[in-house]
Amino acid sequence: MLIVSQKRDFFRAHYGDDMLQTLTSLRIKSRSEAKALKDITRELDGAFILFLEDLVDKQFAMTIAEYKMKGIDGGNPVARW
Structure with missing residues (x-):
């Protein structure tokens, strides 16, 4: 202990x-x-789902870019995503 x-x-x-x-x-x-x-959730057609998909993808791309810019990808673990 x-x-x-x-x-x-x-x-x-x-x-x-x-x-x-x-x-x-x-x-x-x-x-x-x-x-x-x-x-945005008040809009209930199919465009909302496409918007969310694009938003999540862009957020991951920005986060990965931030990590790489700060030199945090030590050994390149981010590339596995």
């Missing part, structure tokens, strides 16, 4: 701030997208 506690403390000390910033950023992005989509 002591080793697990030490590992948690080590992780928090070295990666806690980065994880918190990442989660905060993801929360802000998801909430802004949800607010943007709120009004």
Whole structure:
């Protein structure tokens, strides 16, 4: 149990701030997208589904580009998606 506690403390000390910033950023992005989509959901034809598909694809592309630009793709794990 002591080793697990030490590992948690080590992780928090070295990666806690980065994880918190990442989660905060993801929360802000998801909430802004949800607010943007709120009004669009009133349109109930087939164009809405195509719009959502394109939106999700573009969001993934932007996220991958951000990771690559910041040099976070260490070993290129993003390319597997």
